[in-house]
């Protein structure tokens with residue numbers, strides 16, 4: 001899609017301005033129902049499109065992403081544009097600088113259409129935790145688009161943007177991609193700079209693209225990856241042991257592992273059938289299928305829900321109404337100031353943070369507290385190492401793993417909001433990749449009888465994103 005649009009731009013079949021207007025028109029028409037965007041940056045988008053058109057008119061060379069309309073999840077800072085993190089506490093916050101990933105695509109000439117709706121501070125699995133109302137699934141308006149990058153997956157699926165930048169801490173790119181029938185990549189931890197990303201859980205967060213196909217995911221990933229001196233955890237990519245396949249439409253020579261722990265009781269029957277069909281497909285394409293085991297998978301969700309809240313509780317301390325965010329003031333009836341500093345904190349956080357965020361802060365501070373640190377946080381860290389070792393071992397045997405992305409297709413709006421635990425279960429197949437840092441990608445593989453998309457997940461060894469693209473593209477071509 002990006003390559004074709006690029007071709008049309010440089011051959012002047014369409015102009016960047018026309019393309020931007022086309023997308024803005026569709027957003028205007030559909031966003032009131034879908035609610036995929038919190039902010040539409042029409043003026044900025046048209047200005048950027050005009051710049052690209054001038055370059056083309058001058059005969060200058062342009063990047064593949066120049067003039068291509070994109071949407072960005074609202075936890076990623078974009079200079080001069082409101083960046084809310086889906087929270088009331090930041091409802092008027094204008095980002096003073098660009099996140100590195102946003103800057104990279106902007107410098108390439110990307111046309112930023114606006115900011116996507118998301119669960120507050122990227123906590124949730126359905127985008128229902130946004131302070132700005134839920135996003136709808138374009139395949140069925142009564143259902144959720146997934147979360148937390150639900151606005152981003154919806155925008156791509158409904159063609160309100162060509163691609164989006166989302167973030168994935170425990171599945172937030174891959175799960176909404178699966179629910180909306182688009183491609184979603186969580187890169188290797190450290191391969192994309194987190195500078196300018198409003199932190200959820202710093203040791204898990206990664207920015208990743210949501211796209212209409214695998215080729216686009218590769219283009220965007222190549223543009224945003226790389227070492228950034230502003231993020232000490234970012235690294236230059238060192239691809240190791242990549243098997244490049246010789247034949248374009250074959251997987252001969254590839255070893256694909258099927259981890260038994262990802263085909264558990266409780267998984268939706270249609271999802272299981274669809275993923276088993278993909279396994280048959282990769283076999284037909286010549287891959288060797290190997291049954292494998294990642295025994296510590298069963299602890300991944302429990303470990304995630306200690307580490308994520310712990311890190312998030314520390315990261316969110318800055319939203320206190322003083323350093324950042326709206327301020328709740330307990331006013332003295334005659335004098336216009338707070339009685340006590342503690343009251344400012346209390347009022348601010350009580351008033352401007354949502355229930356799920358408060359729940360995570362409480363869980364996190366509890367797990368980190370002096371009496372419980374060893375029992376919870378330290379233990380979770382130790383088990384995390386075992387989960388990582390599982391992957392290390394299995395990748396001695398196979399090139400890539402293939403699993404369902406989610407246990408179910410998109411669920412109904414409101415179906416899980418009163419039961420946080422069932423909501424957390426949504427992440428069961430996605431969190432292991434974040435805990436261990438390996439790259440993973442979801443791509444659409446089938447639909448349920450009622451027309452809901454189903455996603456399949458590919459997981460590769462550290463820094464082997466290319467393996468995901470190689471296998472993903474072949475699956476796509478074989479009309480998955």
Ligand code: GLN
Pocket residue numbers: 122123124125147148167168169170171172173200308427
């Ligand atoms: N659903 C998970 C959570 O609520 C993952 C969120 C994410 O990846 N940002 O924490």
